Amino acid sequence: MESTFLTAVFLPLALFMVMLGMGLGLTPGDFTRVLVYPKAAVIGLLAQLIMLPLLGFGLASIFPLTPDLAVGVMILAACPGGPTSNLVTYLARGNVALSITLTALSSLITVFTIPLVVNLATGVFMGEAAALQLPFLATVGQIAVITAIPVAVGMTLRHYLPQFASQVERRVKWLSLALLGLIIAGLLVQQRASLVGFFAQVGLVTLALNLGAMALGHLIALVAKLDRPNATAITVEVGIQNGTLAIAIASSPTLLNQPNLAIPAAIYSLVMFATGGGFAWWATKRGDREQTLVS
Numbered sequence: 001m002e003s004t005f006l007t008a009v010f011l012p013l014a015l016f017m018v019m020l021g022m023g024l025g026l027t028p029g030d031f032t033r034v035l036v037y038p039k040a041a042v043i044g045l046l047a048q049l050i051m052l053p054l055l056g057f058g059l060a061s062i063f064p065l066t067p068d069l070a071v072g073v074m075i076l077a078a079c080p081g082g083p084t085s086n087l088v089t090y091l092a093r094g095n096v097a098l099s100i101t102l103t104a105l106s107s108l109i110t111v112f113t114i115p116l117v118v119n120l121a122t123g124v125f126m127g128e129a130a131a132l133q134l135p136f137l138a139t140v141g142q143i144a145v146i147t148a149i150p151v152a153v154g155m156t157l158r159h160y161l162p163q164f165a166s167q168v169e170r171r172v173k174w175l176s177l178a179l180l181g182l183i184i185a186g187l188l189v190q191q192r193a194s195l196v197g198f199f200a201q202v203g204l205v206t207l208a209l210n211l212g213a214m215a216l217g218h219l220i221a222l223v224a225k226l227d228r229p230n231a232t233a234i235t236v237e238v239g240i241q242n243g244t245l246a247i248a249i250a251s252s253p254t255l256l257n258q259p260n261l262a263i264p265a266a267i268y269s270l271v272m273f274a275t276g277g278g279f280a281w282w283a284t285k286r287g288d289r290e291q292t293l294v295s
Contacts (some may be wrong), residue, residue, distance in 0.1 A: 014179035015248045021155020021176050022083050024169040026104055037098050040221075040230040044102045047238045049109060052213055053077045053117050059212065060125065061199050063205040067125040069198075072264035073205060074121035074245050078114045080106035082172060082242030088276040091245045092233030092283035102237045108249040109145060113138040114249065116258075142254055147245065176244075198263050210275050214239030232283055240276055243269035 056077025061072040080104045089099035115136050153249050160164040217238030221231035246265035 004156070012146065012248070012252065014176055014182075015146055015244050017097075017172055017176035017179060018083060018244050018281070019147050020154045021152035021169060021173040021204050022103065022107075023151035023156075023166045024158055024172060025083075025086070026100065026151065026155050027158065037095070037101070037230065039224065039289055040098055040226055040234065041101060041105070043220055044098070044217070044234040045105060045109070047169055047217050047234065048080065048102065048106050049113060051216055051220070052238060052241075055212055055216060056209055056239070057121070057124075059205050059208055060121075062270075063204065063208075065201060065202075067127075068258065068260050069202055069264055070125040071118070071121045071247075072250060072261040073202070074125075074267070075114075075118055075249050075261060076241055076243070076265045076268055077209065078110065078117035078121075079091075079241045079243075079246045079249075080110045081237045082244065083176075083273065084242075084276065085240040088240060088280050089233050089236045091277075091280035092232050093229065093287050094236060094283070095229040096233070098230055099233040099237055106237075107151070111140055111143045111147065114143060114270065118249070123241060139255065143245075143249070146248065166197045194286050199267065202267055203271075206264055207271050207275070210239055210268065210272055213241075214275070214279065228287070236276070236279065239279075240272050241268070243272065 019276050053074070054158075056074050065073065079173045081099075084097060084102070086099045086103060154165070214235050218231060218235040220238075221234045226234070243265045246268075247262040250261035250265065251257065274295040
């Protein structure tokens with residue numbers, strides 16, 4: 001499918017705004033805080049970078065998906081968390097500092113792991129002769145540019161102009177959310193002839209990926225005997241992915257340039273707001289009950 005103004009202009013702009021907003025809220029200490037929460041950080045990263053792609057592969061294999069939609073699910077599973085996970089962690093009264101640290105570190109590491117996971121997925125689901133392949137070095141460079149540069153710009157603004165950064169951070173995040181909504185709507189309109197079929201095919205698998213990943217993160221945190229705030233942060237960070245980045249990888253003219261591969265990420269982005277809000281409400285109520293019992 002040929003690229004459109006939506007994927008060629010609005011998508012890079014939305015991703016830039018998302019990552020800029022993330023950078024405005026980051027400091028160098030967010031990358032070194034792993035030393036403060038070593039156990040929780042390592043567990044969270046392992047769950048997100050290894051267990052999540054394995055879960056995505058299992059779901060993509062079990063559900064009756066077309067090859068392109070299966071690859072779309074894997075693109076999503078390969079992506080890191082995003083600013084939404086930090087917001088949900090805050091609402092759920094989790095360890096926001098840990099959430100931000102995991103987002104920052106996973107965003108750096110997945111620059112290298114995304115092309116590996118996506119190429120493996122295209123080989124498995126589309127066959128060895130699949131024309132869709134991400135050249136490793138070129139893809140690493142492109143993902144680094146579209147994610148690292150706006151984050152660096154945001155962090156620079158926060159360092160040298162902290163008052164200005166704090167004033168515009170919320171506006172930038174709301175603007176990025178509005179652009180993401182526009183992109184999702186545009187992709188769904190673009191694929192309107194197959195929209196009902198897409199919802200039928202990937203609605204359940206994206207919900208399963210979202211809830212399954214949250215359950216996986218929560219289970220791993222419980223097994224590791226982490227406290228509630230850290231367990232909440234890992235649950236959300238593993239369960240909520242950067243849908244904007246997944247859409248960009250699938251449909252950007254300089255990457256895969258296949259908007260149909262972005263359908264799982266587009267529908268997932270709608271699903272995660274509902275499940276993330278539901279989890280935040282449940283976690284808040286649970287925390288209130290625990291405080292009542294203690295008092």
